[in-house]
Amino acid sequence: MSWHTLALLVAACTPFLTAVAVFLLGEHRGTLRTATGLAGAAATAAAAVACAGSALISAPGEYAEVGFGLLEIGFVLRSDPLGVVFAVVAGCLWLVTTVYATGYMSRSSDRARFFGFFSICVGSAIGLALSANLLTFFVFYETLTLATYPLVVHSGTPAALKGGRTYLNYALPAGAALAVGVIWLHMIAGPVEFVAGGSLPSSLVQTHAGSLTAIFALLMLGLGVKAALFPLHGWLPAAMVAPAPVSALLHAVAVVKAGVFGIARVVLEVYGPLGRDLGLIPLLAAVAAFTIIFGSVRALAQDDFKKRLAYSTVSQLSYIVLGVAIGGPLAAAAAIAHLAHHAAMKITMFFTAGAVAEEVKVYRISELDGLGRRMPLTMGAFSLAAIGIVGVPPIAGFATKWLLGMGSIEAGQAWVVAVLGLSSVLNAAYFFPIIGRAWFRGPKSEWASEHGTKRVEGDLRMVAPLVLTALVGLAMGVLAGAALSPASWAQMVAFLEFGG
């Protein structure tokens, strides 16, 4: 076994093995359990990076593969350049989140259950990132759906259970739609591999145009729920009842990006040019553009800190979908890069929301006044990430918007620039008030008199991760032009996809 396949196996299996170990260690062996979790996350992150290295030095079409037979299609993992982007993002942020969660959950109960299912979620995300075909992708996709549920309802309160039910009401029918789409596609096209540039033979358009359209709709329905495309986004704000690490890693990175990543796979690597031939792509672009504006508008109206972030996520995810749907190497590169960019920035913000809630019991934006002076590191990191998402250079969000704008002009779809502009204004409109309250207003709400105004920066295990991810977000933007930055990598992938 070469190190290529070994890295693939370690990246995909370690989270699941970690989960088993965590479950077995149980509630009371906390130290050992934490050590196991950290070791597992570190090994996974390292292996994911190794997979990326493997993808980099392998010739197209000769990427490392490992798997076995299942249903005449195979259960196959492969480290290709697109997949490893998501795998590296999920793996590395898992390590960071594990540190954060150790701090965040230090006083909570049911930690074995929490960390166990958390590991399964990450493992599923990495598994679906590295899936070589739709069947494998779907297996991990649904595993992710199921393993998220215990995390959403973690607190066990009626509100949490209600949020969990809402989540299921969206996720399960979506899974069913996806299943039918995937099976149907296999019926008419045989085993569906992910191949850069699309794997469906173009002859199918003549014979199965209707079926292909219906299948595309089913697949988008199934993936669109996790990608929180309007009108399938309703579960995401409801799922904010989950503990902060879940919102941070899963509802800003792993779960939702599984949806957009799936859309990218289907549009770029399954349908390819067929999507345009069938006239499906413009519709997807329209939905994505609408979701961008819609999410931003809804975010404006939220006072609940995490819900505002959730609607921001709804909006930001559609940047990725839009980039994929525009159809051109630069736009696709923007989409793939944003997978990483948004992850780093949004996870910072959710970490912040969690830290604020945990340390000073503030859950509403209207109560954030003066918090900047009390938690300067935390709020500083938040501000950096927020400015980044708005698209102020040189932070990561700017790189995305630049690439996306260029890509849309290149593809002759300049209207996207208008969407970007409007969205940026709205981003600013819902994030700058937070920054303003935190830094430029004095504490006025009741907790200030109760707790005083001294610095209450949280547990180091929480502060360090969020500062780190904010700095990573900054670095991704500053170094966007450097080799191996997400943006450069994304352009490499995009040129593979479009044969440029």
Added chain:
Amino acid sequence: MPLSEWVGAQLPALVILVPLTAAPVAFLGVRLGRPVALVSALMSQPLAIALALEVAREGVLRYEIGGWGAPLGIDFVVDGLAATMILVTSVIGLLITVYASGYFTDQDRYRFFWPLWLFLWASLHALFLSGDAFNLYVCLELVSMSAVALVALTARREALVAAMRYMLAAILGSLFYLLGVALLYAAFGSLDMATLRGAIRPDVTGQAAFALMTVGLLLKTALFPLHFWLPPAHANAPSPVSAALSALVVKGSFYILIRLWIDVGSPSVAPGTAHLLGVLGSVAIVWGSIQALRQERLKMLVAYSTVAQIGYLFLLFPLVRAGGVAAADAWTGGVFHAVSHALAKSAMFLAAGTVLARLGHDRIEGVGGLSRRAPLTAMAFGLAGVTMMGLPPSGGFVAKWQMISASVLSGEWWWAVVIVAGGLLAAGYVFRVIGRFLGREEAGDREADTGRSPRTMEWTALALALGALVLGVAGQPLLDLIPIGAPALVAGIGVTP
């Protein structure tokens, strides 16, 4: 002759004889029950695996009992289907045996469990191997008799009445079947299934025989609307018995049904009837799931889930008749569903049994927060639920994949709609319980908890649930085994393109 060679030649007989010999021994020695059952269970395991490997290597095996050969004598016929059922029975049987050894604390009071259970086990193996229509009747009676006696074992009134209802339905079912056998013999002069296959004609007698046998077997398989006896019997039996009943016993009569319809009688059955069975199966899926959603007791919920899951098995009949690749997919998918349901359902009942053992009741509203106190049991139930919902990664998903494939291929897409809808309904009742498990404890719930759940009970349930899950990714060997020696309607077809 070396021992291994002898064992190899005698495998079909040995898989039956091991539990069949253990049964009277377990009855003879009052304290021998548990050890004898465990030894027998551990011996069945390698034998079943060896048998499956033999079939995978050599193809269909025939074993002539008494050296006479059918149709004068009785033959064991071991094809992929039979080997699969034997394999799954011996795996589940072992785990149920281990579970039961922890479950029955009052070993003296429940000493008759062991011989009855071993008889049940032996008779299931006998049923799966038999190639003779009348011998199948005797096997059916053995299965029913031991199953009913096991249901009544606690002698609680609900259990007794449920057992009686079950008994009456089972005997009536057997009589219908036996009448069919009489007609088949009178008209076509044989009892051997292989001989009958060549001789059978779709005339009045042939059709009447099929109608009678089908009704009898449907009654025993509890297909809607003949399911009335199943929920009380499965819910009120001791939990290891519930597991065996839902996982294995209902599959016994179903097994004969598919042998009859798809193997023996393919030319003589009208397509309309196959569709009728499909429709009844569909109604069972919806009706059973809705009933499961409405139950207040955990074991009743699981029992109604069985009513629903049985429905999927019957989609096999219309789908197989489409022929071609669709038939091959439907055959493998249907059998695979039977297998994964067997694993998952036994896991569910065993988990429910642990809940009952801890709390002294199984009211769903009273299980709040149990995942904190009995995480393994909650996990077992949840993982088994994945197969019930037909979601990946689980054997249920692989089965549904194939059945949906078959329905798309055959152009009868409405079966796919039923399959998908059934999965969502199943999610409804599964998450109803899981939500409780993960939710808060009500006042008094914790006090009611005796904390009694031996490892033998928690781990066996989890092992079964994990087995159902593993089938979802690593089920290919089984998918290859099932079609070996499949009926002509299904066989002779290559793999799906």
Added chain:
Amino acid sequence: MAEPELRSPLAVRAAALAISGGVGALLIRALLVLPKDEAGLAPLVKANLDASGVKNPVTAVLLNFRGYDTMLEIAVLVLATIGVLSLTIAHSDKWPTVAEHAAPALSALARFLAPAMVLVSGYLLWAGEHAPGGAFQAGSVLGAAGILLALSGYARPAGMTGFALRAAITVGFIVFLAAAIGDMLIEGALLEYPADHAKTIMLAIEAWLTVSIAVILASLFISSASPVEELRRRIRGGR
């Protein structure tokens, strides 16, 4: 204590009439057109009768050609007995009293009848080889003798220890199994009797079966024969 209704509502009876009428019509129609020339397996049985070791074709079928059926059938019988025992004596090892005070006439009759019944049973067993008869018939008569003795107060089944009873119930089945397994070791197939000893083996199986069947039938009767009140008392006591 409410007396159960002896009849069902009209709707149930109407439905039952429709169901049973439909089934009956289907069945009888099929029975009336059964082919007249179908000889079944009779010629095959006849052709192989000499090889079976017995002269009565029914016995040849029961014990040899389809001996496996019979072995499983005995398993059903043993199984049912275990089931009945689990319902009646699971909670105490004492047998119920069937007759505290036997009627004198019955006792006198039993004295005279019981030995005759044992004799008849022996004859039936032996006759099965070439004429109608065999283990079940013999066992039934022997079992009836046992019941007669119990009813007339001569035999107290409570006198049997638990193990002896269990052994008697299972011995026929165990001998059958042993023969089946022995054949596997010697001849190569389950229940493939060595040609020279087929008759002896079958007779041995039948003899032990007779014992078991007799004991089973008698104990099935006796274990259920006690009055409900006593059953209730015993169950409570056992708990």
Added chain:
Amino acid sequence: MTQADLYTVAGGVLFTIGLYGLITRPHLLYKVLALNVASGGVFMVFVGVARRVPGPAPDPLPHAMVLTGIVVTVSSTAYALALAKRIFTETGMATLDSADTMEGGEDAAE
């Protein structure tokens, strides 16, 4: 109609009667008896079938099957009767409604 037909048809009628009785009679004893009537019908069908072979000797196979069937029926009847009696002992009634008013559950693990 031959003599054999008379037997088979009578068997069919008996089976029908048994089926009707099983459904309509609430009392468990009647139900068990009805099943016995029905089994008797099935056995008569077999006996009739055995008689249709040309020649003086009947077909031994159905006879063997009837003998097996009788043993099976005796077994199940014995068990069913014991069960009915136990139900009566526990509930004071001998119908399938006997447990309707009772709480659910199972105490095997006590």
